[in-house]
Amino acid sequence: MPEINVSALGLDYAAKTAIDDISFTAREGEFLTLLGPSGCGKTTTLMSIAGLVQPTRGSITCGADVLFDSQRSIDRPPERRNCGVVFQSYAIWPHMSVADNVAYPLRLRKVGKAEIAKRVQEALAMVELAALAERYPHQLSGGQQQRVALARAITYGPGVLLLDEPLSNLDAKLREQARIWLKEFQTSVGLTTIFVTHDQDEALALSDRVIVMNDGHIEQVGTPEEIYQRPASPFVASFLGSANLLAGTVLGTAGGLTQVRLQDSGQTVSVGADSLAGDVLVMIRPEDVELFSDTNAADHATLQGTLASRTFVGSSYRYIIDCGGQKLSVASRERWEPGPVRLRFAPERARLFPHASATAVPTLTEELSHA
Amino acid sequence: MTLSTSLRPRRGRHSGAARTDRLIQWGTWLLVVVLIFGPIVPVVYAGFVDRPLYESGGVLTLDNFGALGEDPAFWSALRNTALFALMAAVPGVLIGAGLAVLVARTDLPMQRFFGVVLVAPLLFPGLGVTLGWVTMYSPSGFVSTWVAEHFGSTPWNLYSLPGMAIVTLEKSVPLVYLMVRARLSSLDTSIESAALTAGARPLRVLWTITLPMLRPALLTAAILIVMIAFETLGLPLILGGPVDIDTLSTYLYRTWTTDPARQGTVSAAASGLLLLVTILLWLRTRVEGDASRYATAAGKATATRRLHLGPLRWPLAILISSYVVVAIVLPVVGLVMTSVTYIFTPAVSPWDVLTSRHFETVFTNDSLFRSITNSLLIGVVGSVLATTGLATAALVAHRSRFRLRSTLTPILFYPRALPGIVVGVGIFWSFVLLTPLEPLRTTVWGIMLAFIVRNTAIGYAAIQSSLLAISTELDAAARTSGATWFKTCRTIVVPLLRPALAGSLILMFVSILNDYDPAVFLVTTGNEVLGVTMLKQWAAGFAGPVAALGIIQIAITAFAVTIGRLAWGVKLHA
Known part of the structure; x- marks a missing residue:
């Protein structure tokens, strides 16, 4: 698994700086969380890595691949970045069955029929949904949809897994279970994972390291214990716990x-x-x-x-x-x-x-x- | 573990695909710009050169505008149009808004029935409806004659500016009705309940609370009617023609067809008309923007509380029913009766003069029959082409990172400000001046192009509103999965957009079938279309076959709408 390197990344909108020249590295196999209040730039940062938002400055690399570099005018389109993304709404395509959703990225890669069937089966088994392959999205619960989105994001072996508040649409009870499940899942697949959330409990429970963001810049980077026990600023202190x-x-x-x-x-x-x-x-x-x-x-x-x-x-x-x-x-x-x-x-x-x-x-x- | 083998997207194929994406995006944008602004260029240009476009060596000049200013016919046409617009807009807004409030907000009886019947005229072909009015209410019309016989005289005259304004109500009332209903549905009824609890009586609530909240919608509706009054051609041609009342559009039409030497002057007038309608469109867009900003918080849909009309309930229902009979039912009846009788007058029982002759004429006369098949042909082909193009344009405008994407939506909505007659003349000139396109001029395809250009906003609005309701995360998920922009559109967005595409298909078909203004300059033997044939036959005095064509037009429209509703659940004007 490659590491993701974000360097001096900046994004200006007409009146506002959404990302203020931030740099960080997600190490191989690491579960890295971007934590901050809404509007702090965490999702924008994630979507910049996925290629869905175009930053103004800086560079993003995935292993040896340059995904974005403003100085060298490199901006690889999202379809060539090989990122697995789970969106906040899950974005399961409603006109396709669960199996078709998961098979879609494989079909794009011209994988053989038998291989597709095998990989879809394996991915669905990993998210414990093998029995629901022929269902349609509207027949699934929120938690099941979230796992379909995960299966779809990993079947083709992406270089990095990007998760945009995947737990926020679940109700409180379910969210706690999903949190434990997600942690185990990430450990077992060993994918470098960048996770975006505004929920401090999720960040503390899931992450190897947490990046606390505020107003487009990074307030602190550290392990959950470090940022909770030794916050670097009053903002971090009050955002994590009381x-x-x-x-x-x-x-x-x-x-x-x-x-x-x-x-x-x-x-x-x-x-x-x-x-x-x-x-x-x-x-x-x-x-x-x-x-x-x-x-x-x-x-x-x-x-x-x-x-x-x-x-x-x-x-x-x-x-x-x-x-x-x-x-x-x-x-x-x-x-x-x-x-x-x-x-x-x-x-x-x-x-x-x-x-x-x-x-x-x-x-x-x-x-x-x-x- | 599946993840041990990573499947990278293939590089070569993908960079080629990205180039395809860019090609499609640029191609769509250029096509839209050329189709919509192309026809305007020769019209505007002709107004600023000193000789007809087909003569070489033109010199730029403002003389045409000077000549226009000295033409008293132009000024009288302008005055007529302004009066016509005013007389159409004020009652149109009052009646349309009144009906909307009564149907949507009170305990008026028969609401469902009114809700359907009041908007039905929007699907009627404009020309057919105008002819229906003539058969009933013109001085020699059925109702007028009957009234004159029983009361000595008729208190109205359809061949006048007020007459034209009254016939305009047929289309303007349902438009206002829909716009006001849409606004009402975004207003919480609790604002009315609050006034009731404060002690206001129901009618006072309507007058002091509901109506003022509707002001932006009323203003937009009024502007829309003024725009229609300025650009409509068939109605003033039929009702004003016999008594020499010119509006701007008939002034343009007559001068263009009868006085080729004054092309420069007329083009100057056309540019002026274009500018005026563009300003009206801009105003309307601004007011609409304001209106959305002042919308009350559209909270959860609570049950609408209806105001009690008390003793006024039934009198109002009867009043509205008579409006429906007089303005909607009778004109259609008139059209039907004219198509199946030798002569339609109260003096003779219609049963004694029944005939199928007019329909036989339509089906045996080459030129008349061809106008039906031609209209069907361009309706089917045009709606498919237009829907494909508009869907692609909507995807570029809202789902791509194409540099000029934000210009597409305003451009595609702009034809609302293009008077049909200006589009027609523009396309005519484009075909004359651009030699490779010349063969198109005398075919149905040129007419189809003109009709499509004029009606883009209708199809585009249907597609866009659905597209905006589809979460962009659905396409983002496909992109990050490895699909190119075009592949994403084809496999994810378009399948989800299917109902809207069907809606656009039906709307474009109906619009192309019923449109005619832009074609009056393009029609020759061989490429006749329904509306223009009706206009010409009417001018030649053949009311029966024209009515038969109108009925056929209504029947085809009804058929298309029913198919749409049954097959795809398409709801028009919902």
Whole structure:
């Protein structure tokens, strides 16, 4: 399986830059996810690789094949890129049976009749649909259609598998099963796969590596654990899971800890050592904050606040704590009553960002109060 | 594992195929541009040179426009046309919109019946319908004579500008009706319910809420009627001719046919007409654009709440029924009766003068019979060619990356602004001037070309609306599977487009069968077509055979539409 190399890829529309000169590599056999909110350019990037969208700048290669290179005026048409694509709507051709859908790419390649029958049978068996070969698309469920699309995309041994939100049209229960199935499927065929989604859970569960995109550029590339635990920006922090972002000023670093004085309340918190100075944002996830009663934990939980509201969400409670003007969301399995509380978090769980980078990110508490 | 052997698309064959794609795309674009703008060029050019096109050494000049400005006949024709347009547009919009609101939004009785009957005239051949009106309502017509006998005189005169405007209602009311209904269906009835709950009575709701929401649709409809009034030829020729009332199109027609020396002047007038109708089309497109922007959120289809008309229900139903009888049923009856009687008048019982003579004439007279077979021939061949071409053009316009693709749709819709008479003259000149095409001039194929050009918008609209409803991911999936653009179109998009193609086939067939304006300059012995033959026979005073031809035309149209509906479920004007 070849690797896909995207280099300085850019796409300008009349008034807007859809992709802002991004570069990344999908390694051999890797499951790489492009994750981001709608309009961030992830699908446009995927479709540029497939040849369905024409970028303005940059290059795309698949192994030794140059698929697109603006400087050398190379733009291979989609039919000569040998990509397997699964579209968001699945795009199963309604006037053909399941078998005909899967056989179509093989017929285009002038494969012999017997070979077509064999390959269609194998591909359908791989997606566990061998029994439904003669059905028509309207007789299939959403999950089955999605698997027909997959079978169709792999029968001819494409160089890369491109998946555009293939799970988003399934209902929640089915989506979880399909996610597990898709992961196993990808591992067994070993195809280099680029997967586009706006769903952080899917991205974390499926990917070898995740590329977080925002507004046409790449925010961070890393393994699911890296991007969740060590987000590179407030955007990544809030897009993957929930994150509190507290404004403060760095006081100094000593003994492996950086001290930050929080805005408004003036209280000091310790976070893992960081080279930042001046105005910063302290990022801490709600589940990493522990609550203590106001009276008996003054020594090890130095941060004070007022429990302002409580919401029951099933597996836990969500609290909003007012720390002298800054609001903090906290997840806890214990039930606490409104009033003064103390908080604590492990320094290594918190991250610091320069304050200026926060402008475009809605704060968690704002989101909660809107919900 | 199947994936161990990767099947690469073959390189050589594919780059050749990509070249084929480009060839088809350029070829389609060029064909469309040449066919639609080609005929206009000689007309416009002739208006700016100092001698007829067939003489060499022409010098560019504006004299023709000066001469036109000094011709009082031109100014009177222009004034007549403007008056005619106004008299046609105002009642056309009021009646059409009123009917649409009553049928779509109130508890009027017999709604389904009205819904079908009111749009039926759109399928009638325009010329046949006009003749039907004449047989009933002209001074010597059946109804007029009857009224004159019983009341001393007839309070109307069909051979006048108001008379022409009234006959135009036959076609304009159903057009307005359809446009307003379409607009109404995009408006949520809750806006009316809201006014009701605020305390407004039903008629007040219609007047203060529904009608204002319809304003853009009404304006577009009015512009459309004005366009029709400016370009229609047969109607003013038949009704204005006997009393010397000229509209622009009959002025052009008469001068062109009777005064060859003034070709330059007439071409100048034709360019002016073309410009005017183009501006109207542009205005209409703009208003339509605005209208879609102001559409209320088309939420889920909730059950339409109908306003209660109360005691007005039946009086209104009776009023509408009388309109249907007077404006739709009686003209057709008149046409039928004229075709099967020696003389159709209240003075003699029609049963005493029944005859099959007119139909016999049609089937035995070479020229008359040929006009039927010719019309059928160009209808069948033309609809197939046009549908193939328009489908290809729609695929290039909406499903390719062809550089000039976005120009195709406006170009194909532009013929709505091409007066038939201008297309006809343009094609005539193109054939005269381009020697290799000269043999086409006296054949039915030249006429077919003119009819196709004039009606492209009808077929194209049918294909385009369905094409836009087919997800582009379906073709993207075929492309990434390894199919070229053309292969994708052929194996994926066209099969899915089949119902729309059938619709376009039927619509183009009916349009070609019933069209005639562009052919008046192209017809000679041998290439007669229905409409022109009817026009000429009528002018020569043979009402019976003309009516028989009209009935045959209606019968063929009805047959084609029924076939379309039964075989492919084609819904016209749905």
